[in-house]
Amino acid sequence: YKYTNKAYDKDGNEKEITYTAIKKLKTNHYLELNYKVGEVKGYSEVKEKDIPKKARIKL
Known part of the structure; x- marks a missing residue:
C-alpha cells in the first residue's frame, strides 16, 4: 500500500x-514516522494526546 x-x-x-x-x-489514527534522509524508515501508532502541541494544532 502506498x-x-x-x-x-x-x-x-x-x-x-x-x-x-x-x-x-487504519483510518483516523495517528502515526509517528521515523524519517531519515528523505525516506520513511518505520512508523508506530500514537495517541493524539502524545503528539507535540505545535504539530497537534495543525491536524
Missing part, C-alpha cells in the same frame, strides 16, 4: 510524505 500524507515535525512544520506499508493502515 500513502501520501501531510506530516508535521515537533515544531509544527509541514511536509508532504510518501511511504509504503505492508498492510492497509
